[in-house]
Amino acid sequence: MRAMKISSLILAALFVGNLAPAAAADAPALYTQHCLSCHGAGRLGGMGPALLPESLERLKRKDAVATIREGRAATQMPPFGQTLQPDEIEALAGWIYSPVSPAPAWSEADIRASRTEPFPPGSLPDARQGDVAKADPMNLFIVVEAGDHHVSVLDGDRMERIFRFPSRYALHGGPKFTPDGRYVFFASRDGWVSKFDIWNLKVVAEVRAGINTRNAAVSSDGRFVAVANYLPGNVVIFDADLKLLKVIDGANLKGDAASRISAVYDAAPRKSFIIGLKDLPEIWEVSYDPAAKPFFNGYVHDYKMGEAIATPGYLNPRRTVLDVPLDDFFFTQDYANLVGASREGRGQVVNLDVRRPIAALDLPGMPHLGSGISWLRDGRRVVASTNLKDAQVSVIDMQNWQTLATIPTLGPGFFLRSHENSPYAWVDSMMSPTARDTLQVVDKQQLKVVAQIRPEPGKTFAHVEFDRYGRYVIASLMEKDGALIFLDASTFKEIKRLPASKPIGKYNLFNKIQRSEGTSH
Template sequence: MNMRIKPAVLLLLTGLLPALPALAADTEALYQKHCAVCHGSERLGAMGPALLPENLGRLRKGEAGKVIADGRPATQMPAFASQLSAAEIEALQAYIYAPPAVSPRWDLAAIEASRIEHADVRKLPHKPSFAADPMNLFIVVESGDHHVSILDGDKLEPIHRFASRFALHGGPKFSPDGRFVYFASRDGWVTKYDIWNLTPVAEVRAGINTRNAAVSSDGKYVAIANYLPHSLVILDSDLKPVRILPVADKDGKKTSRVSAVYDAAPRKSFVAALKDVKEVWEISYDPKQPDIPVGMIHDFQYKEGAFIPGFLNPQRTSVDDYLDDFFFTQDYNDLMGASREAGRGQVINLDARRQVAELRLPGMPHLGSGITWAWQGRTVMATPNLNEGVVSVIDTATWENVRSIPTLGPGFFMRSHENSRYAWTDSMMSREHRDTLQVIDKEKLEVVAQLRPMPGKTLAHVEFTRDGRYVLASLWERKAAGGALIVYDAQTLQEVKRIPMDKPVGKYNLHNKITRSEGTSH
């Protein structure tokens, strides 16, 4: 994949902000000499990632200094230990963690100028270039060396592997026909990739710090949730900007980061949670809605000849507490969101646009990884917990907690399949038990097996094949340390094979995602 950026984009990156607060003139000079060519003169990113506090959240300051000194494997980041003193490296580390004087902007012009077109879809074959079932493929995100593998879910063998943008964030999203996959990186780069032809199609930078992306059920739009700037960006399927929605409360006084955005397919809308405002937004793309002229981002002047449904005025629902993530019921009429206050959650009805129930759950449930299944004639939802060793099982009709299933420790992911009697969860947030998967009997509501293939190695994020016959789990390690996908028989729970991978942080089956399987998060 071509990672070069147009000169026009580099020019945009260098003029968007006033001067940074003067930490030290010599430190800024060091940055401009050694770092700006790859990371942008205002730290907004270019060939390399943005170097702003929000973008460095997962990198501790001490680790950042090591990266400056020693470089980063599998990237173009060189080592500077031979060019810079320890004091200079320490000064640069402090410099990139210091906030800029003014919040960075990334406007419509910057988005449009950043777009890169790799291929003309109209000239590509409209059929898969391989023999595998195109709906039983897995997209495997390998963060160890920033690559993506496409895996045949029948033969359980890789078909293709390609370079990705740095630090993909959130799961990839698919077009309804399964031909295209969209990736969002933490630095705001959105990539459209043609799975059938095994080639990138287009890329655009939709923000500076991005949370995730969503694709509309009709395949026409892509929504991008941003931390920086405080915006929700709507792109068309070719990654051309349609509209930027500045995110603020109803009075326009307080702006907000966007925690997450998802497609609510039955409702023909995007639903977004806000990080800093107690609201949930619903943005319709239903073509039956009255046509609304597209306005420019600030003055709302009409853009001649362009009309789209719904994107002008999001429907707002006030909530009792901030929502960082949420879970949809299968009909998408209700969403369940975890409150920041431990032990509480909210159920929001999107038709009534209000809270209809309060959830009393232990610890901090990770509702975004919740799954559902039928149990004793009713639909239940199960969620892992980020703070406690428990899976909570909730009746989606009464919103009561019908069972708390003890696990070895706090977990992050949970998966099942309509054809499986089992649900799988990890304990990856536990230092002692991050190497063990637990298998829950969905009828008995109890753990019936524990799988620990490599003691001390993180084991997490499972996904089923299209038919539910096999389960793929990630050994969340670099390839040299044993990183791999472990394939289990979903009935016998026996290991079938291992497929070496470089820190496979996530794998996503096209059929399960596109059909919104009850056993996978949406």
Template sequence: MRREIKPALAALGFLLAASPASAADPSALYTQHCAACHGGDRLGALGPALIPEALGRMKPESAMAVIAEGRAATQMPGFGEQLSRDEIAALAGFIQQPLAAVPSWEMADIEATHVVSHPPASLPKRPVYDADPLNLFTVVEAGDHHVTILDGDRFVPLARFQSRFALHGGAKYSPDGRFVYLASRDGWVTQYDMWSLQIVAEVRAGINTRNIAVSEDGRFVMAGNMLPHSLVVLDARDLTPVKVIAVTNGKGQSSRVSAVYTAPPRQSFIVALKDIPEIWEISTSETSRPVFGGFVHNHEAGMVEAIGIQSGLFAIRRIELDETLDDFFFDPGYANLLGASRDGAAAQVVNLNVGRRIATVPLPGMPHLGSGISWKSEDRTLIATPHLKESAISIIDTKTWRIVKRLETLGPGFFMRSHENTPYAWTDASLSQRRDTIQIIDKRTLETVRTLTPAPNRTVSHVEFTRDGRYALVSLWEDDGALIVFDAATFEEITRLPMRKPSGKYNVWNKIRFSEGTSH
């Protein structure tokens, strides 16, 4: 009979702090029971990396439960029969320890992981279904590490496939919406064909990846890594590795990547660094073009080039800041960037044309700018962002860069969404005791007009709209969860589809057309 693990959870703090004589050395336990699947260096093999960066917010008690009971819908077995409670606790503590040094992951390592399952030339010329390919949703189900492709007209799944462990950073599409690119926390990038409903290629671009972006012309995918400190350029056709860019400041200091996004009008990727106060603008065009601030570093030549010209494909223009940025949001024209650090009390407005900060916006309470939205209000554009540590939505005028409204909410939330065809914005309070609520805000009056409680005492989060904005999809973010579909005008529930902890859903049309209510 399997040993009972629950009593160990209650005593976890004691177990992790103690070193009971009965427990074997945790590194020896790891080598014996874990290394074959997760790698002797804990950086992953058949199974995911077991390091703090890859485990994310997994609590020690959750790690103990997985070690004891295994993980559903994966090859992870349970070790509750083989290991004692002390040994399980020791292992859980061991995998939460940081590595002694930043590991390397060079071009040869990346190339060795590259697999093309369905070459692009073999793919069909048209979709294999009769649904609208531009009104599909990619739904990430974190509960059992699967992805569902959902028809946004009939609300029926077209396909469901097993994903890499712990997808994050949002799904990104090719400009025509045919391919979706997904990144896992432990560095795997997956290319999936939305027409034939099958995986095209995979590659491991890093050991711990922050997020990915697709260039405006659909030629490249860029992965921003926390481990190692690098950016990796992939050929978007089949994820063939193209280039590895070391993230350094030329003075021997390296940095993790906070975020990377594409800036279509600028023909560039914009990168925020977590440990160096700089923004990088990386060209996706072979054509040189003028810039008006910052400086350009040519990695091939190993030198700083003349200020004023951004020269060629993957040339890096650096913009120095006063503080590092953890996340950022563009204004609709991509001339300005609003960014903030997680522990700061204010956000910086950086004009990308002149290459410097032009304003400061007081935004305490950890704004989640990557989940911000913007919309037109008469003759001005407003940006709204939720806060991770305060019960508020901050609404900012991009003409003056002043806060025009601080709207109180029921609790800190993670996501905010809208659509150009609706006058309403939807936001959650998923980081609070009111995690079961969705608040609906009128974008014209900047007031809350409705509060929904789709599943009392259960977490609801991450709203996304259909292509036409008629319906809003809400995640019941529980292991036995669901997608709940609402009429976006009447706020009435239409249907709910059972799913395993749907953490995010991404509409093809809204993402490729950069809908004003969808994160980019």
């Protein structure tokens, strides 16, 4: 195995947190001997995933210890329980959760060098193949299975799995589709973006956009892919073949502050990407319309000799300056208004045309607007949001932005889903230690819970996705030996099950591409 540079070892030894001195001295050497060949110098990843605190947020330390000791089934991660002593395993686990300082960098040259293209454009048939050709192409589902890091493709009419393939480690954020339904893009926690050809069931290109990535978005015309990174804090824009076009640093125009990028969304009617900043009170809009007009962001250094300097509108960030950073966005169907909440729970409506807040929202606790949905009630459109802290769903009138109702639930929930053809919305309580096993069904007109579904007591049951017609839903039994449970959308009765390894998300092509009001965008 390659030896780690002495400077890297010294640096790593400085950041061992609360490890005992003897264990701390051994951890870098243990990593070099047993881990470096797969997980890379500086813990940045290689054949295996990055082993950085930012990349391991979803993995509890006890689970990391178990993975080192027992290995990971269906991967190249071997067990080290017979090779390493318990204290050595604990030392390694502690070290990979310690920060690297200074923060590792990922340059434009690194991005370009990371790109691979197993199947160049034109090398695969331009027609749906095999079982995909037999299915309704817009009633396919893409399922992310986090238990063993795989993705499944489901035929939504037959309710059967067509294909299953290994994914990058810890996919984060929903997969995004091209408008023709042929390609889907995945973003992993440690920065890898994969382009998958659904028609041919092949990964056709990959690139590493950053070190710690939040999510990706695909432009409504299918020509661009934008990636939001925590580390380094930037937005990376690719063409549809994952060739680098531009890197936008997460700094304000004054140049005196920088931010992690918390999310990027496609605003189809505006032909632009909307970008959330974690650490700065700003929202960015980046147009991918070549005819976009120049604009003026309004900071002092945009002036030269007393005249405003216009910024080209195409692929450049236009800032909306706020008083607090906003997280977790919901958008109106026309994308004119962004609905967001601050970390302190302050909800605001920001108009993206006038570029300022136009209303404050009464949203207590910790609303999860990123999972918000909307529908028509008595001729007026409403938006509803779960809450990560309080056991409730908030329903807001989108004409006056007043809270219309607060619906009690069994516990704090993460996901809320519905469909244009269904009178019901489905909500989980997966943030509750006692009610995480129960889905609740809300009548969208009466604004009250009318049913509870609890198929496996004590096992997490969450994340509903409708088929394209609203006839049935698929819900996730989010366990290592879990299942995809198909339920009739009208009677709530179970139809069938497919085994799955901790299925954390299911995405119907039609609902996502058409931006159904009943699912997140």
